[in-house]
Amino acid sequence: MTLPSERMLPRLFLILLLAVLALAGWQWRDGAPLSANLMELVPGTTPDALELRAEQRMQEPLNREMLVLVGHTDRQHAVAMAQKIGEQWQASGLFEKVQWNLQADLPALRTQLLQGRLAMLADADRQQLIEHPDAFIQQRVQALFDPFTGFSLVPSQDDWLGLTGRIQNSQPQHGAVQLDIGSGALIAEADGKSWVLLRARTTGNAFDMNLPLQVAELLKHSREEAARSDVQLLAASGLLYAANGQQQATREMTWVGGGATLGILLLLLLAFRRLRVLLAFVPVLVGMLFGMVACVALFGHMHVMTLVLGSSLIGVAVDYPLHYLSKSWSLKPWHSWPALRLTLPGLTLSLITSCIGYLALAWTPFPALTQIAAFSAAGLVGAYLSAVCLLPALLKGADLRPAQWPLRVAEFLVNLREAMLQRARTPVLLALLIAFCVGGLLQLSTKNDIRQWVGMPQHLTDEAQAIARITGYQPTSQFFLIRAANQQELLERQSALSDRLEQLVNLDKLQGFLSLNQLVNQPSEQKQVREALSKLPQFWQPLLDVGVPAEALHAELAKLQALPIEDIDAALVGPLAEPYRPLWLGPTADGGVAAMVSLQGLNNPSLLRVQALDLPGVELVDRLGELNNVFAQTQISAAELKLASCALIVLVLILPFGLSGALRIVALPLLAALCSLASLGWLGQPLTLFSLFGLLLVTAISVDYAILMREQVGGAAVSLLGTLLAALTTWLSFGLLAVSSTPAVSNFGLSVSLGLAFSFILAPWAGRHVHAVPVAEQTA
Amino acid sequence: MNTVFKCLGALALLGLASMAHAFDLQQLSDQLAKPEVIHGHFVQEKHLRALPQPLTSKGTFVLAKNHGLLWLLKTPLQQDYRINAKGIARRDANGWQLLPGKSAGAEQNRLFLAVLQGDSSGLQRDFELALSGDAQKWKLTLTPRSMLLKQVFNQINIDGGELVNSIELLETQGDSTVMRMQDTTSAQPLSDAEQHDFAE
Numbered sequence: 001m002t003l004p005s006e007r008m009l010p011r012l013f014l015i016l017l018l019a020v021l022a023l024a025g026w027q028w029r030d031g032a033p034l035s036a037n038l039m040e041l042v043p044g045t046t047p048d049a050l051e052l053r054a055e056q057r058m059q060e061p062l063n064r065e066m067l068v069l070v071g072h073t074d075r076q077h078a079v080a081m082a083q084k085i086g087e088q089w090q091a092s093g094l095f096e097k098v099q100w101n102l103q104a105d106l107p108a109l110r111t112q113l114l115q116g117r118l119a120m121l122a123d124a125d126r127q128q129l130i131e132h133p134d135a136f137i138q139q140r141v142q143a144l145f146d147p148f149t150g151f152s153l154v155p156s157q158d159d160w161l162g163l164t165g166r167i168q169n170s171q172p173q174h175g176a177v178q179l180d181i182g183s184g185a186l187i188a189e190a191d192g193k194s195w196v197l198l199r200a201r202t203t204g205n206a207f208d209m210n211l212p213l214q215v216a217e218l219l220k221h222s223r224e225e226a227a228r229s230d231v232q233l234l235a236a237s238g239l240l241y242a243a244n245g246q247q248q249a250t251r252e253m254t255w256v257g258g259g260a261t262l263g264i265l266l267l268l269l270l271a272f273r274r275l276r277v278l279l280a281f282v283p284v285l286v287g288m289l290f291g292m293v294a295c296v297a298l299f300g301h302m303h304v305m306t307l308v309l310g311s312s313l314i315g316v317a318v319d320y321p322l323h324y325l326s327k328s329w330s331l332k333p334w335h336s337w338p339a340l341r342l343t344l345p346g347l348t349l350s351l352i353t354s355c356i357g358y359l360a361l362a363w364t365p366f367p368a369l370t371q372i373a374a375f376s377a378a379g380l381v382g383a384y385l386s387a388v389c390l391l392p393a394l395l396k397g398a399d400l401r402p403a404q405w406p407l408r409v410a411e412f413l414v415n416l417r418e419a420m421l422q423r424a425r426t427p428v429l430l431a432l433l434i435a436f437c438v439g440g441l442l443q444l445s446t447k448n449d450i451r452q453w454v455g456m457p458q459h460l461t462d463e464a465q466a467i468a469r470i471t472g473y474q475p476t477s478q479f480f481l482i483r484a485a486n487q488q489e490l491l492e493r494q495s496a497l498s499d500r501l502e503q504l505v506n507l508d509k510l511q512g513f514l515s516l517n518q519l520v521n522q523p524s525e526q527k528q529v530r531e532a533l534s535k536l537p538q539f540w541q542p543l544l545d546v547g548v549p550a551e552a553l554h555a556e557l558a559k560l561q562a563l564p565i566e567d568i569d570a571a572l573v574g575p576l577a578e579p580y581r582p583l584w585l586g587p588t589a590d591g592g593v594a595a596m597v598s599l600q601g602l603n604n605p606s607l608l609r610v611q612a613l614d615l616p617g618v619e620l621v622d623r624l625g626e627l628n629n630v631f632a633q634t635q636i637s638a639a640e641l642k643l644a645s646c647a648l649i650v651l652v653l654i655l656p657f658g659l660s661g662a663l664r665i666v667a668l669p670l671l672a673a674l675c676s677l678a679s680l681g682w683l684g685q686p687l688t689l690f691s692l693f694g695l696l697l698v699t700a701i702s703v704d705y706a707i708l709m710r711e712q713v714g715g716a717a718v719s720l721l722g723t724l725l726a727a728l729t730t731w732l733s734f735g736l737l738a739v740s741s742t743p744a745v746s747n748f749g750l751s752v753s754l755g756l757a758f759s760f761i762l763a764p765w766a767g768r769h770v771h772a773v774p775v776a777e778q779t780a
Numbered sequence: 781m782n783t784v785f786k787c788l789g790a791l792a793l794l795g796l797a798s799m800a801h802a803f804d805l806q807q808l809s810d811q812l813a814k815p816e817v818i819h820g821h822f823v824q825e826k827h828l829r830a831l832p833q834p835l836t837s838k839g840t841f842v843l844a845k846n847h848g849l850l851w852l853l854k855t856p857l858q859q860d861y862r863i864n865a866k867g868i869a870r871r872d873a874n875g876w877q878l879l880p881g882k883s884a885g886a887e888q889n890r891l892f893l894a895v896l897q898g899d900s901s902g903l904q905r906d907f908e909l910a911l912s913g914d915a916q917k918w919k920l921t922l923t924p925r926s927m928l929l930k931q932v933f934n935q936i937n938i939d940g941g942e943l944v945n946s947i948e949l950l951e952t953q954g955d956s957t958v959m960r961m962q963d964t965t966s967a968q969p970l971s972d973a974e975q976h977d978f979a980e
Contacts, residue, residue: 106931145837155953157830184928
């Protein structure tokens with residue numbers, strides 16, 4: 001009954017298994033090699049190095065910073081709570097810096113203002129100084145007596161001309177946040193409450209596995225504590241999305257994995273009525289192990305999304321044991337090794353076609369799918385090996401007496417199909433099906449958006465919007481990248497861009513922007529100021545009249561004339577430069593310089609692109625937009641890929657089934673895929689890149705069903721039953737993905753579910769009889 | 781730097797209408813809150829370290845409960861200011877111009893009004909308050925609490941009797957400003973022109 005080679009196989013496999021286990025143990029030595037970085041999953045659009053650096057600079061605060069508003073009707077109450085939370089957070093060790101008040105370094109601020117008197121003057125002030133020096137002096141005299149014009153940080157005797165006061169007052173106002181002089185807190189007023197701004201910067205970033213969860217936990221705790229004193233907290237951070245994503249992934253993995261496992265085990269028990277048959281789950285476990293090990297070995301880590309999607313492999317892996325277990329309905333008595341021998345060619349073909357299908361995913365430009373492909377292909381190989389080498393030994397001597405009702409169900413279905421064919425011949429059915437497809441396809445719309453990759457829970461987006469509304473901070477992911485040969489040119493280009501952006505702000509198309517030229521003037525402008533100053537003594541009589549000593553004015557003028565022309569690096573030193581510092585990219589590889597202009601509250605990206613069109617060296621970087629384009633383009637290449645994988649499968653199948661058989665077997669899954677597309681249309685669901693990937697996969701899996709039906713080992717009913725079981729188990733795992741709250745995953749699950757259903761329905765047409773032409777042509 | 785605190789001092793002095801504490805502070809508060817309208821002259825002296833003579837300006841003011849403050853500078857130059865709930869405004873040829881709400885100015889305005897409207901909590905939080913003397917002759921000293929304020933000035937002194945007589949701001953850098961209120965009276969109601977100025 002058992003060949004000698006079959007005695008060896010289990011041992012050899014166990015050795016392999018031990019080796020893989022050891023490798024897994026080594027891979028997990030420093031904890032789970034998991035990653036949650038979404039950006040790892042999306043295709044690189046190969047931006048140049050500078051663009052990449054700029055992007056990382058803009059991304060960093062999103063992934064490391066948390067913005068919190070502490071709100072209460074009583075300002076002091078809010079400040080006190082912000083202070084308390086700030087201290088607690090600082091003590092938590094999770095944050096590098098927690099800031100709830102501005103302990104401004106006034107001496108440094110004074111130094112910066114004094115040093116920047118030539119370089120930091122706003123356009124209007126500079127123009128007045130150059131064109132209307134008399135008015136300039138008159139305003140200064142007024143200011144000296146004016147008790148209400150806002151306070152100047154620099155004492156009058158250090159700045160008789162009042163340049164620092166002008167610089168101070170012309171600093172762009174950032175959002176609706178005001179400094180509370182008493183506490184140093186930054187406060188916004190909205191909805192009848194005072195909102196104290198608290199900023200926290202974490203030690204790691206959102207893609208550290210534990211940090212986001214810890215931060216989310218701490219926030220939850222603080223929120224509860226604040227709520228007890230009737231204080232409301234609003235928080236926004238990429239970390240919170242990451243934490244939510246992780247929790248969701250864990251939850252869904254449990255649901256999908258657990259649900260599929262339970263369902264499959266139940267199905268096995270119901271069908272085969274022997275506890276021992278649960279051993280059929282061994283290949284599943286081995287498959288998951290192989291998948292993970294291969295994934296970590298190839299990519300250094302595994303993404304949580306791979307794990308979620310990968311857990312659907314359970315349903316496919318269990319098909320291998322099912323292949324020969326289901327022979328127990330026809331083979332009586334059933335023995336494990338002979339049953340295996342009988343189904344081995346089918347199993348092997350199935351492994352090859354499935355692997356082709358999965359590996360086709362690896363050729364898409366999506367690292368996410370490459371990972372899933374590697375995970376799944378390795379998983380399938382593991383499952384196959386354990387089903388072929390180990391499981392028969394474990395099931396040796398098992399006396400399988402499967403329940404008869406599944407067979408009766410299958411027979412009923414076969415008869416039903418026969419009866420149906422009596423009334424409507426295949427060509428008629430096909431015509432109906434094609435009508436269904438055309439109708440559905442016409443209604444199909446496509447949708448590609450990176451946001452589908454992330455579950456965006458309402459409460460998080462609501463809070464982020466509330467914060468944007470209250471503070472006026474509404475950072476956008478788009479920004480301008482400006483390149484130039486030198487700093488003078490760079491600032492000129494930024495000024496040209498600023499003029500245009502200013503118009504957009506005035507038109508309410510843009511809330512605001514931050515550009516280096518708001519901080520520091522072009523060297524040529526600084527020289528103009530210096531020249532204008534030298535003419536000032538003709539106009540400063542009014543200052544002398546109110547008692548300012550002439551010597552003091554002359555001394556100040558001499559100091560001003562001696563101020564060096566300030567370059568960007570010098571301008572970025574002081575405290576006022578803080579928001580501008582990330583914008584400066586410095587010298588570039590090609591010998592030029594580069595900087596960014598960041599944007600606030602954008603509502604129309606295409607308007608922005610137009611701004612940059614005829615400005616040399618200015619470029620809008622819109623990674624989201626680019627990614628969405630890549631998605632759309634990939635959809636087309638994915639379709640091509642699908643056809644290519646089908647061609648490959650045909651080649652593989654020609655050997656056992658001949659050309660026409662192979663064509664027919666492949667035509668069915670393709671038709672099933674078409675039907676699924678049409679169903680999406682009828683259901684009003686958009687076609688996304690993910691539904692397409694799902695269909696790509698389903699083609700590979702459902703080739704199995706066609707093979708199973710065509711081989712017809714044990715009769716039509718038994719074959720149909722085998723197909724039904726395989727489809728059910730696969731559907732149990734993929735179908736459950738449809739409930740995921742990540743649109744991309746759910747979309748994937750839905751399209752695979754539809755594809756499986758159609759594949760099962762169409763599988764009987766794989767036919768036993770050899771036809772000269774494939775179905776489609778024959779019926780045309 | 782003088783101006784912020786100056787104003788705030790001015791308000792404090794003018795309007796202490798509302799400090800709520802014993803005669804202490806409560807009594808002083810009540811005392812200052814009584815008059816509906818105060819008219820008076822002011823002399824402002826800005827003592828700058830570098831100048832042998834202070835920068836002196838003179839003018840008149842009107843503080844009206846529930847309306848705000850008119851500060852009318854007459855010499856050496858003429859300039860009218862108004863502070864009320866809307867913010868700080870300056871009069872030019874086209875009428876009152878609200879000054880843009882830069883953060884520092886807006887904050888100052890807030891403190892100012894906190895004093896005017898009797899919101900002592902704002903002052904109490906930002907300053908240590910020390911009151912000496914009696915209702916006929918008292919002196920209130922404000923010492924900043926926060927690091928930020930301490931970096932700007934040392935102390936504000938407010939002297940008064942029935943009404944506020946003078947406010948003195950001592951800045952950390954050695955400059956100081958004194959505002960003296962003279963001929964203050966609470967006997968005169970708002971004139972039509974003044975009402976119009978507040979209403980506009």
